Amino acid sequence: MKQFALILYKTKFHPFLLFPLFVICTLSTEARAAAKPNVIVIYADDLGYGDLACFGHPTIKTPHLDQMAAEGMKFTQFYSAAPVCTPSRAALLTGRYPIRSGMCSDKRRVLFPDSGGGLQASEVTLAEALKETGYKTACVGKWHLGHLPQFLPTSHGFDSYFGIPYSNDMDRVAERKLRRKIFLKPKVEYWNVPLMRNQEVIERPADQTTITKRYTKEAIKFIKGNQKQPFYLYLAHSMPHVPLFRSKALEDTSRRGLYGDVIEEIDWSVGQILQTLKDQGLDQNTIVWFSSDNGPWLIFNEQGGSAGLLREGKGSTWEGGMREPTLAWWPGHISSGSVTHELGSTMDIFTTSIQLAGGKVPSDRVVDGVDLSSVLLGTGESPRKEMAFYRGTKLMAFRKGPWKAHFITKPAYGREPFKEHHPPVLYHLEHDPSEKYDVAKANPEVIKSIKAAAEKHQQSIKPVPSQLEIPLKK
Amino acid sequence: MKQFALILYKTKFHPFLLFPLFVICTLSTEARAAAKPNVIVIYADDLGYGDLACFGHPTIKTPHLDQMAAEGMKFTQFYSAAPVCTPSRAALLTGRYPIRSGMCSDKRRVLFPDSGGGLQASEVTLAEALKETGYKTACVGKWHLGHLPQFLPTSHGFDSYFGIPYSNDMDRVAERKLRRKIFLKPKVEYWNVPLMRNQEVIERPADQTTITKRYTKEAIKFIKGNQKQPFYLYLAHSMPHVPLFRSKALEDTSRRGLYGDVIEEIDWSVGQILQTLKDQGLDQNTIVWFSSDNGPWLIFNEQGGSAGLLREGKGSTWEGGMREPTLAWWPGHISSGSVTHELGSTMDIFTTSIQLAGGKVPSDRVVDGVDLSSVLLGTGESPRKEMAFYRGTKLMAFRKGPWKAHFITKPAYGREPFKEHHPPVLYHLEHDPSEKYDVAKANPEVIKSIKAAAEKHQQSIKPVPSQLEIPLKK
The missing domain is CATH 3.40.720.10 (Alkaline Phosphatase, subunit A)
Incomplete structure (x- = not known):
């Protein structure tokens, strides 16, 4: 508000000139608050x-x-x-x-x-x-x-x-x-x-x-x-x-x-x-x-x-x-x-x-x-x-913009083990929503950028005990 | 028209009672003809x-x-x-x-x-x-x-x-x-x-x-x-x-x-x-x-x-x-x-x-x-x-109602040979549009009915020379 007053002072505008703007701002804030959808x-x-x-x-x-x-x-x-x-x-x-x-x-x-x-x-x-x-x-x-x-x-x-x-x-x-x-x-x-x-x-x-x-x-x-x-x-x-x-x-x-x-x-x-x-x-x-x-x-x-x-x-x-x-x-x-x-x-x-x-x-x-x-x-x-893709506690894949890199893959069901990918498998999801055509080789800089984003995300995770492993007391 | 007159006579309806109906029929036929979309x-x-x-x-x-x-x-x-x-x-x-x-x-x-x-x-x-x-x-x-x-x-x-x-x-x-x-x-x-x-x-x-x-x-x-x-x-x-x-x-x-x-x-x-x-x-x-x-x-x-x-x-x-x-x-x-x-x-x-x-x-x-x-x-x-599914001159599959039977399958491309199926592979396309779940075993009567329809269709085919095999004269 101080800054606002300062601007008014410096520009030598009469505050009343800004009254309509003030009303609009107030109304829209109020309308939003009043509405509470x-x-x-x-x-x-x-x-x-x-x-x-x-x-x-x-x-x-x-x-x-x-x-x-x-x-x-x-x-x-x-x-x-x-x-x-x-x-x-x-x-x-x-x-x-x-x-x-x-x-x-x-x-x-x-x-x-x-x-x-x-x-x-x-x-x-x-x-x-x-x-x-x-x-x-x-x-x-x-x-x-x-x-x-x-x-x-x-x-x-x-x-x-x-x-x-x-x-x-x-x-x-x-x-x-x-x-x-x-x-x-x-x-x-x-x-x-x-x-x-x-x-x-x-x-x-x-x-x-x-x-x-x-x-x-x-x-x-x-x-x-x-x-x-x-x-x-x-x-x-x-x-x-x-x-x-x-x-x-x-x-x-x-x-x-x-x-x-x-x-x-x-x-x-x-x-x-x-x-x-x-x-x-x-x-x-x-x-x-x-x-x-x-x-x-x-x-x-x-x-x-x-x-x-x-x-x-x-x-x-x-x-x-x-x-x-x-x-x-x-x-x-x-x-x-x-x-x-x-x-x-x-x-x-x-x-x-x-x-x-x-x-x-x-x-x-x-x-x-x-x-x-x-x-x-x-x-x-x-x-x-961005979007992170977890399976349990494992960060399997990470999307940034249209690109999604899979660090680890595994079919939803069955005994096939987790498969780590170096480099990750990369898809352009807007060109290739079906995740069919791995374009990792042609886009090393994208992989680098996704890895950095995924690491930053992971640094924000603090380990907590799993609630899903606690047995029912009898 | 003769039959129409006969009906009018037999029912003892006065023809004028049917005039509105006549107009509607005529109009719709005419409208359709006139329109020629x-x-x-x-x-x-x-x-x-x-x-x-x-x-x-x-x-x-x-x-x-x-x-x-x-x-x-x-x-x-x-x-x-x-x-x-x-x-x-x-x-x-x-x-x-x-x-x-x-x-x-x-x-x-x-x-x-x-x-x-x-x-x-x-x-x-x-x-x-x-x-x-x-x-x-x-x-x-x-x-x-x-x-x-x-x-x-x-x-x-x-x-x-x-x-x-x-x-x-x-x-x-x-x-x-x-x-x-x-x-x-x-x-x-x-x-x-x-x-x-x-x-x-x-x-x-x-x-x-x-x-x-x-x-x-x-x-x-x-x-x-x-x-x-x-x-x-x-x-x-x-x-x-x-x-x-x-x-x-x-x-x-x-x-x-x-x-x-x-x-x-x-x-x-x-x-x-x-x-x-x-x-x-x-x-x-x-x-x-x-x-x-x-x-x-x-x-x-x-x-x-x-x-x-x-x-x-x-x-x-x-x-x-x-x-x-x-x-x-x-x-x-x-x-x-x-x-x-x-x-x-x-x-x-x-x-x-x-x-x-x-x-x-x-x-x-x-x-x-x-x-x-x-x-x-x-x-x-x-x-x-019904719908017949041909690859070249081969009747590969046939749809009747929601059911589709594949008699022969082959991937679109590649050297994999034609594979004949006895009995055919059967899909209910309205339940399973992705053709994933073969339900032939449970539906022998459907297979029978599709086979009959496909045979009837094939009987209507008269062999003609292929136009696609004729080389250009030089």
Whole structure:
């Protein structure tokens, strides 16, 4: 302000001449603060980059997601921060690579029902950060950041929780007869995953055939009941993670078979959410994100999804494992039908949301998320220029601009060992999104620059104990 | 009419009661006849299923083709009738599998500058069929159905021709010094492909850097100059067949590199064509098709395209070789933003166009094209339920409904021999568009049904001499 006055003095401008500018500045700051947009994050489970019609799938119909894209923004280079469930969700909620929170491991890739660890109380979740600025918060759907009470959503800033605490394929109950025969792989009799409300199990096994419908109902109820203050809704579908389930109304309706039915029910759900926002007059003040936790699970044949033209899928640090079909919708703010090729990550949803809400991004720790407002509002480039690709605690690959270098590769599944590359394998992802043509030899200076960036990134990592290796106390 | 009178008599209805119905019938027949829509077929060369933004490419920008899709219809299961150039174009123009016209061979897959054969005068092209009902016709672009005068467009029903007679990579002039060293593969000094107007060579080598722009200019000139009668324009781009060229204005403008520049210039061209139609008030009476002759040429690294989630590319009878990114545009007739999963083929453009023009589909020979009007107008299913996949004269695979059986497979390139499959390899293409999961064992009855359909198809084939094996007389 001092400097401002000085400038006025020096330029001998009469301050009143600047009054209109002052009003505009004040208004825009106030408008931004006053608005405090509602935030909805819809997160699919194991959905592939190529599984939506608006991302090129030939037979899955997603009219509501297509409409969301037509009214909003489509990201073509948007990443989750891990190729599997638990670390990816930790990053989404904390804006930090999972290696910073201990939510990854080289021994167990995700949390299991026999895990005793979870997301630490010291982490600041998006729910906590938004709650601090006056938001109501709800988590509906799959959690997978620890099923013990101290790790559940209600211990992490969410006012309420309705959903399953881990993956829908955990807690299998095997056929009794077959279980006795040791050498036979027991067939699943039923999936015993619990359904919880807040910290209580309310149904076990959860009836998964109606789960997408019930999540949607809960989400709509929360939206309708929370209009006196801004809200944050995290709607994390259990599907299309195997085993696949869908409502009776969707049975055998998709050309893509069971997997298609499941995606089309999620699409229906998105339509319901957006329609509710329109009906309630909230559409101009609610930013809705749609993304997925990781790529398609390719070991399940027709019951697994497709990464489109991207290489590999879930579990892998090739593009198919971590690039997600992502949409952002905010009528009146995001230009309708826009497509961005700027880089983004689920971690950026954390930072962007807090900035838009006028909240505080934690300053006592490294936050990897950046503010994507400029991309959303069409005012500038993405501040994100880099992306690290971790498998457990291993930094496998690093992207800088359009270039991605793989230091270590390994197929998502199977016994093939980790393979180190000297020099790294290099791809120009915008020319060659399928990671087919190694151009390392022709670009030594790019390799050098990526190595330097990766080293700088690694220097910012402080070792913390893994939460995924802690066993459940009995 | 006799029967109509009889019905009126028998039902004792007063004829005047039926007058409104009569008027409607007459009008719709008349309207259809009077309309005689203009037909434009824009055909790309080696463009992959995944190379347009509206088909899911992450970094190639195709705003005009996306707009064409948004205003028209996108086909997600539309096939060329061959995985390489010459036979594919023969099928497009005759509505017949190339094996019927002799425009395929197991020795030479396409025509070359040293070929003496071409499309026979006995074949009826779309240009001839439409000309007969009063259309003006023009061919602009790559021909590749014979470069001798008797085979050129002007000998096949086109009033005019401007373009190159075969592929842009034929007629290479090698570096003189290197040519002497027999064991060194000579480097290309320049591409000597001629540019023709009607039957005259007007430029050699054709300046390919401006070729897309010049094709566009010619096409627009034809549209503007032919509004007194209906017209048919066949605009066959030389690009993105390698070697890749684009205008100065497009140089290094695409995130996808050179290949992206080239596609984005084709996209620009499409925009120019559609805008011209709108400006001239012809949009409601012109049906525009956009498709490609075959899949992407995958042996050219970053200079080859992408088939998206489809398997393999040009030269192969896997989906990537023959499924094409296809759009149809006809404002006021085709519902805007429609997506069809119905089957279609470039051969159907022949039959559909003639039907819409009120012309005569040849009845003295087998025509494989079907009338897709019902799909375009949203009134019914596609009459196409089957598709044959030929490599040269070999029936490699056959699709019936969503199922495709491969009787023989072979990679597009390389020395791997033809591999016969007993039973055939079977894919459910709507569940598994990437042809990953062979489901032959579980579906013997499907195999039986496809085999019967393929045999029936093969019985309709009469052997004709191959035009591709005839040498040029010197």
